[in-house]
Amino acid sequence: MLVEKVMSQLARSRRSVLQQGIDLLEEEYSGKLSSEHFDMALDCLENEAKATSSVFTGIKDVARRDRWLERHAGVKIVYE
Numbered sequence: 001m002l003v004e005k006v007m008s009q010l011a012r013s014r015r016s017v018l019q020q021g022i023d024l025l026e027e028e029y030s031g032k033l034s035s036e037h038f039d040m041a042l043d044c045l046e047n048e049a050k051a052t053s054s055v056f057t058g059i060k061d062v063a064r065r066d067r068w069l070e071r072h073a074g075v076k077i078v079y080e
Contacts, residue, residue: 021053037075
């Protein structure tokens with residue numbers, strides 16, 4: 001019973017971090033990425049094996065977050 005509860009909490013936590021990453025991606029990058037690159041970034045965030053969502057949402061400096069996204073998702077940020 002305890003193991004099931006812990007597993008359930010862990011799954012909710014992962015979904016929460018992933019949702020935060022998706023929200024941040026939509027808010028900050030929808031105008032900075034092409035549709036294809038937005039999809040690539042989204043795929044990168046969804047990859048739980050790398051725990052990328054928590055890293056992405058943890059980077060507060062915008063320039064560093066941009067660089068991380070370009071490096072790990074293989075996208076190019078467009079600065080207007």
